[in-house]
């Protein structure tokens with residue numbers, strides 16, 4: 001769907017499982033929180049694949065496990081109460097879950113960079129914003145100090161920070177929330193990551209800036225073949241940016257496929273409900289539906305398919321047996337007893 005270019009990444013011809021252009025391969029990832037109230041089964045065996053230059057949109061209602069999944073990929077979960085109870089996360093031939101903190105820190109902010117909703121968690125209050133971006137450039141792109149500072153200011157301009165040169169010496173607390181968000185985005189994009197993880201990065205931004213950020217990410221992909229994991233509740237954003245979509249519900253990926261397939265031929269009743277609950281230009285407003293009920297408590301989730309209490313197509317089997325992941329078509333997967 002999108003153009004490919006050559007990236008100076010390490011040789012990838014010997015990657016695991018023969019997918020030689022796969023940047024990220026997640027298998028059976030399970031994450032639980034051990035709390036006083038009980039065990040929260042937040043992520044229950046997810047599989048993800050993202051290839052070079054591909055954007056995977058991860059979508060689902062609040063509490064479905066999107067952020068927990070993203071944090072576990074880069075070892076940023078609070079452990080305890082969290083624990084990764086199973087699975088593997090292969091990035092360029094290495095299982096990230098087996099890396100030491102030190103090795104993981106080298107990869108984070110370098111080959112893998114992240115943009116989260118709350119910029120204060122990733123900005124250091126003690127350094128000026130340009131210094132933080134420049135530091136990334138020195139470490140990960142081996143730039144000299146002057147060159148790094150120049151590039152940092154350029155990136156601040158690119159993400160639309162007005163008066164970037166003058167403001168470059170200011171500290172994070174001197175920036176508004178939206179501007180801090182842009183600093184974080186500038187910092188994440190500046191080191192030309194092989195994988196960018198973006199967790200609802202544009203929610204706090206106004207619509208024009210949102211569009212600019214999506215464009216920036218698109219540019220990064222085109223230029224450097226960056227793989228992107230883009231988390232959102234917004235199907236309109238998915239339509240804009242994603243090549244593939246994974247729909248998450250209560251800890252499971254219930255459907256995955258390319259963006260056209262998911263929009264035009266959704267299979268899982270949850271995906272169908274999600275799509276019909278958003279306004280579309282080709283549908284009358286009276287057709288808008290809201291999914292009944294809410295996401296279950298993950299300490300005592302429903303048996304069988306976790307969606308069955310809310311499902312319009314529920315059958316006997318659904319409350320007893322967890323549906324397997326079945327392939328409907330090439331690279332279109334669904335977890336539902338209807339198929």
Ligand SMILES: Nc1ncnc2c1ncn2[C@@H]1O[C@H](COP(=O)(O)OP(=O)(O)OP(=O)(O)O)[C@@H](O)[C@H]1O
Pocket residue numbers: 033035040042060061062063064065066067068069078081233298
């Ligand atoms: N520190 C924690 N302790 C206990 N449970 C947690 C913790 N962090 C997250 N959870 C639980 O894990 C589940 C998944 O949460 P997560 O934040 O991944 O949802 P999400 O899909 O990112 O939602 P949103 O769209 O609101 O960001 C939820 O049930 C949440 O309550």
Ligand SMILES: [Mg+2]
Pocket residue numbers: 066067068199
């Ligand atoms: Mg979240």
